[in-house]
Amino acid sequence: LLDLGERGDVRIADPAEAGADGERLAFRRHLREAIETGAILLQYQPQFRANGEVVGFEALARWRDPVRGVISPATFIPAAEEGGLIAALGAHVLRSACREAAGWKKPLRIAVNLSPLEFESDELPGLVEAVLGETGLDPERLELEITEGVMVTDAVRAMATLSRLRALGVRIALDDFGTGYSSLSYLHRFPLTTLKIDRSFVATLGVTLEAAAITRAVIQLGHALGIEVVAEGVETPEQFDFLICEGCDLAQGYLLGRPLDASAYAHLTGG
Numbered sequence: 001l002l003d004l005g006e007r008g009d010v011r012i013a014d015p016a017e018a019g020a021d022g023e024r025l026a027f028r029r030h031l032r033e034a035i036e037t038g039a040i041l042l043q044y045q046p047q048f049r050a051n052g053e054v055v056g057f058e059a060l061a062r063w064r065d066p067v068r069g070v071i072s073p074a075t076f077i078p079a080a081e082e083g084g085l086i087a088a089l090g091a092h093v094l095r096s097a098c099r100e101a102a103g104w105k106k107p108l109r110i111a112v113n114l115s116p117l118e119f120e121s122d123e124l125p126g127l128v129e130a131v132l133g134e135t136g137l138d139p140e141r142l143e144l145e146i147t148e149g150v151m152v153t154d155a156v157r158a159m160a161t162l163s164r165l166r167a168l169g170v171r172i173a174l175d176d177f178g179t180g181y182s183s184l185s186y187l188h189r190f191p192l193t194t195l196k197i198d199r200s201f202v203a204t205l206g207v208t209l210e211a212a213a214i215t216r217a218v219i220q221l222g223h224a225l226g227i228e229v230v231a232e233g234v235e236t237p238e239q240f241d242f243l244i245c246e247g248c249d250l251a252q253g254y255l256l257g258r259p260l261d262a263s264a265y266a267h268l269t270g271g
């Protein structure tokens with residue numbers, strides 16, 4: 001790692017920095033191998049209606065490494081974005097999730113997370129169309145989860161992409177709602193089908209009065225716009241009861257079901 005000094009002389013960069021760069025490159029190389037060899041797996045977390053009916057599952061990526069154990073998507077998704085691997089990873093996730101759902105006996109929904117870089121790629125609508133074709137999954141059963149940032153960066157472009165995706169018949173969820181910067185005016189202009197109330201609000205229900213007020217307001221806002229509302233991170237019966245009383249459509253969280261391998265939910269999917 002050579003660096004040009006101010007006067008154009010060559011000097012060796014900070015060795016600590018070189019070590020960090022080396023580690024990052026090694027991690028990236030491992031990640032590329034993991035994507036290619038199928039070591040990136042999906043777990044599925046169920047989403048329920050108030051009456052206990054399962055509506056579908058969210059697919060959550062896991063990296064199972066023989067040496068490092070299970071690596072969290074919070075670690076490897078950003079690394080994939082930085083390392084130019086997100087397109088390959090995203091295509092793998094989308095394909096695996098749709099193939100899995102297409103095999104269920106019950107026509108349940110499958111939600112797939114998209115990172116901002118995936119959403120902004122010109123290839124996305126074509127990829128989604130191809131995967132639906134390959135797997136035969138009914139487009140109405142696929143929900144793509146995006147985050148608020150993608151609507152703010154380039155609203156015109158985001159609108160065009162969302163329209164193309166909706167034209168394919170897929171659903172669009174706004175994930176982690178309330179943590180980003182989206183203006184309320186975007187909500188009714190973008191063709192969203194689902195709002196996901198961020199876990200941080202659900203976690204503080206019963207702790208702060210604000211959390212209850214915000215959660216109630218988001219449910220009402222969603223319904224006023226004809227959008228289905230999902231609460232994420234439901235961990236206690238008190239949280240679940242509050243959400244159901246307030247009319248929240250769907251709930252997802254450890255109380256109701258943890259993210260698990262698809263086989264663990266065969267009783268819900270019909271096998």
Ligand code: C2E
Nearest residue numbers: 060061073074077093113114115233234235253254255259
């Ligand atoms: P997310 O989409 O908001 O997913 C919800 C996260 O909350 C998941 O973490 C899930 O395991 C966790 N969770 C669910 N219920 C509960 C609960 O009751 N309590 C608590 N404390 N946590 C709960 P996970 O699987 O670690 O994923 C973290 C984030 O990584 C996801 O947040 C999503 O943004 C991203 N991610 C996961 N899989 C993928 C993927 O395939 N592609 C992309 N682009 N991003 C992904």
Ligand code: MG
Nearest residue numbers: 058113145175
């Ligand atoms: Mg999500």
Ligand code: MG
Nearest residue numbers: 175176196232
């Ligand atoms: Mg979320």
Ligand code: MG
Nearest residue numbers: 176198199232
């Ligand atoms: Mg979240």
